[in-house]
Amino acid sequence: MRLLHKFKQIHIMYYVSLLYLVFPFYYSLSGGYPFYIFWLTILFIVAYLGIVMMEHPLVVNLFWLYLCFYVVFVTFNGSPNISMFNFFLSNILVWRFGDDKLIGFRYMSFYLVFLATLYPVLADTDVATQIFLLIMDMVCLGMLYAMRQIIKQTKIEQELTAKNASINLLLAENERNRIGQDLHDTLGHVFAMMSVKSELALTLMEHGAYEKAQKEVQDLRDIAKNSMQEVREIVQAVKVHSLEEELQILGNMLELAGIALTIEKEEIAIGREQETALTMALRELGNNLIKHSQASSCRIQLSEKDGWVRVLVEDNGIGFEQVTGEELHSIRDRLIRYQGRMEIISSKQPTQIQLDIPKGDKDEHTRC
Known part of the structure; x- marks a missing residue:
């Protein structure tokens, strides 16, 4: 059997x-x-x-x-x-x-x-048979080495897929832990306050101190309103990280993928919406870098000049065979919404991609 x-x-x-x-x-x-x-x-x-x-x-x-x-x-x-x-x-x-x-x-x-x-x-x-058999011998050798390369490349892609899956799991686990901790810290404190306030309001009402009880109920309403806003912010944070957080996450992802990352960063001020667009663009560039570039090192440079924030991403991977203008169109479209732009400065050896975006509303600037 x-x-x-x-x-x-x-x-x-x-x-x-x-x-x-x-x-x-x-x-x-x-x-x-x-x-x-x-x-x-x-x-x-x-x-x-x-x-x-x-x-x-x-x-x-x-x-x-x-x-x-x-x-x-x-x-x-x-x-x-x-x-x-x-x-x-x-x-x-x-x-x-x-x-x-x-x-x-x-x-x-x-x-x-x-x-x-x-x-x-x-x-x-005879000569005809010799030619035929010699051609078949060359085909045999050619297929041997070609198939070796195909199998080798397939294994590399499978390993990369497995590594990407483990990175995604790790990131998801970190995100769950962060959300859990944020909810615990926020809602735990809120429910404790609401419990104390509600008990105090009941006690005041039992003793006829209705005005004081009313004040406690108003405090309860304010606490509930504020906590709803905090929960919304936590949910929003699940979707979007700050630029600083995204760089840290990207560093962890590249480290797991065996890509050495160097960050050259000035302190910059940028509007929240522009920061979100830049963060999402960096995230997509990082995913493409891991999945397709075959790079071993990457450099990210952030700078600010004349009301613009510039990000230069450089790697030593295989780059682009031919630049048609349609590459990374989703990143380009994301930046265009905020009058930003994306440009491939160098297609290979090294690959250089430059992102530019206006700083945005001065009243909403965050420092990174």
């Missing part, structure tokens, strides 16, 4: 490739190849499936060596066309031993097999 379960787990493409073994079977039975190649091919199937299914290093290595032996032996003693069975070896290297180094045991043995099978191809075939 355990063996059957392993058979079911093997990807169907491993089985499909075995269809090519019909050729050595056919020619060994029809007399085109020596008959013992029939039995060697049976062992080839056993070794091939053993590599796919088993984990024991010694057994797997022995099976691998047998596959290498089979390809070389049958190419010399059967037909040079069997050199195309190098595809079996290259596919196993990519899909079964994807973490092997290019100078490791299996790759070195593959190179030796590849070189060994070139001799019968060049010595025992």
